[in-house]
Amino acid sequence: MSLPLTLSRAAQLLGVPRAVLQKHIAAGELPSHDGMVLSEDLERLYPDIKLEDSGAFERIMQIKEQAFAKRVRERILPNQEILAQRLAVQSEELEEVRRHLAEYHRLVEALSRRIDEMQKTAPSPQLAELARMLDAGLAAVLASEEPADRLEVLDDVLRVMTAQVKVRPSGREFFVEGNESVLEAALRAGLAPSYGCRNGNCGLCKARIVSGQIKQIHPFDYPLSASERAQGHALLCSNTAVTDLVIEMIEANLPSDIPEQEVTAKVKQVAPLSSDILLLHLQTPRSQRLRFLAGQSVTLSVSGSSTNFRGDYPIASCPCDDRNLLFHIRRDDNDPFAQRLFSDPFKPGDLISVFGPFGEFVLQKDTNADILFLACDTGFAPIKSLIENAAAADLPGLLQLVWAATRADGHYLENQCRAWAEALETFSYATLVATDPAAAGTAVADKVLAMPDFTRREVYVAGPAGFVETATNTLKTAGLPAGQLRYETI
Template sequence: MPPSLFSRLFGSGPSEFKLQINTPGQTVTAQAKESLLVAALNEGIAFPYNCRVGGCGECKCRLVSGKVKELTDKSYLLSAEELKLNYILACQSLPKSDVVVEVTLREGAVSHPIVETSARIAALTPLTHDILHVQMQAEQPLTYTAGQYAELVVPDEAGAAAGKGRSYSFATAHNAAQPNAVDFFIRKVPGGAFTEWLFAKAAVGQWLKLRGPYGDFCLRPSANPIVCIAGGSGLAPIKALLEQAIRDKQANRPLVILFGARTEQDLYGLDAIDQIRRNWTGRFVFEPILSNEAEGSPWKGRRGMITDHLKTILGERLPDYHAYMCGPPPMIDACVEVFTQGGMPSKQIFFDKFLDSGHTAHPAG
């Protein structure tokens, strides 16, 4: 029986295909069981992406030729015009033949080899009632840029949670002297298989699988002032990003940090922020803003939503700032609206949305 007929009848076929990115462009090998995005990232190509799970639409590209198997419905993320032009989500498309796609590659993107390794839990430290500081030692050294994230996967012996994985941003800048050390701030998500296991059953000495780094959220070189906005565990990449800025001699830029939390009991990492303050040579402003603090509490700081205070804090220079935001999507979307209405160019706005396991998207849960 001819191989092609056998493949049609029994479903087997080539294990890899050619993926051409732009014409002229780069051609890489794509495994039949891996997405087009993974194939591109594994070769260090600056393909645009964020969540890797079909939730953000950042990896959309036009399928010029070839066939793919699409793992999820793309119509809720792509416009009618994009669907008509044969756009696909690279992170949700498996090659079924040689493929050619067109996409605008990322400018100023960071690229490090993606490592798949095991990592041992070295310490578990509660920061609040629902945020845990997880310190780990990886078997293999990792190189990453502050602002990127890794995927953690529960070990096989963890029962019902085995194999469950979620993505979390690195909470410290990369330390070349300790390349195997990685830290995360992880928020407990009710009903989230990974965090339910982590908070209830994980112990120092246990091993997890780790893959990364991923993402292109990073500090861009500039002389412009910086506004950093963090909500919940979104403080992790903001902290790492600012530590990296100090190492990279960018600490002379004016800096405003806005940290959104529900109550004073939900604030954490204040010592780390104070350490950044002591090493920051430019103007430094830190404003925690509480959205649900009891009326009669002794809290003297700002209350309400972060968007209630943005224009007041940044003033007339709002359009000059470069904005870096990490946290819940509603917070980020609301801030983006204030920034754009205030005249801040979209090219100066950078963010990483943290979605829990109940949504289709990126880090958390």
């Protein structure tokens, strides 16, 4: 028996990105119907797959081997009550299957008896043939020793460990793992749900549960009305998924969907990335995270004895971790905040005000196109946020980065690029060095023009003004449609 699977679940079972399966479908190598694929077609496409090599199986083995480790129980395994409820749901499904099988068995027996009765009263070759077919079919079923569908077995196990959530109206999907809330799981998967405090007070993460079961895991003070409860509304920050869910959820797709915020964050770390670039790591309060889209910027401000130091910087981290904000700040004599950071570095625990977010340099989440990222120097900061968000959202296209540097240590996080390339089958990168931003723009544009079908890609460009102007003008002149080009001057 072949099991129908969603692409997200199939990718999880095989331990491959969803984009890889979508490429197989586009090439006609994997049949698909209404977004579903069959387990037998997957095993035909991956005949040598070993479940012990798949990411999902590896996770299960890790749980098994460290079953008594508190960290694993808290972060990977659901709590005992959720596990029990999921097992109860699967038991109910198994009992339903058994009931249907019993009904079919009674039907077949009744049909066999009726054929015998008809043969006694009015014999016919047709009835005799029907009786032989029925007996042969039953014998074949009873004698069958067909091995269990490996993917179906693994899917049954994973449904106990994780719950799949489908979102309306966007059609996006994600998985709830461990003891995380539905909101935490959505953010981890690169979605942009509506939310505010994340501790059950504001009600902004309210969503309607269309189908499936949830369970409250965190207290909340927001008063849901009787009408809202009757319609299935719940706070995503306070509930986890017991079974697979279908929910109606508000998502932010445009910068205008994100409200302006003011957050007072603490310095967690200041560390050198190169001789002229510092990493500033800020951490927001648990009760007041910064909601933003990948690629956006904020204003950082700190007051001195007589001066207020301010600066605008792109966020270099993924919105999926909204509490930890990373910034790549270069030495700049014309930037008062950077001067303050380099001359008298902040210490852990120092307070910095964060205002924002702002900026239109964001991902187009519904695109199926391959995506090309072009960066120069610290233009890598917003590009890093975009790449991490695209990977978390499991966008179907290929991701390619070309990073130019105008100084010897300009590729200050190339180890991060290597890690992405090793971990993501859909990501690749290239680096180059140029004498100045304009020359970097020319070199990067030449590299893009040599790529096949570059006019069909979504292109994101970030860096100094000379780099952005040269690269974008060259690409537009070469035929890249303006609607596929987005850029940000850093």
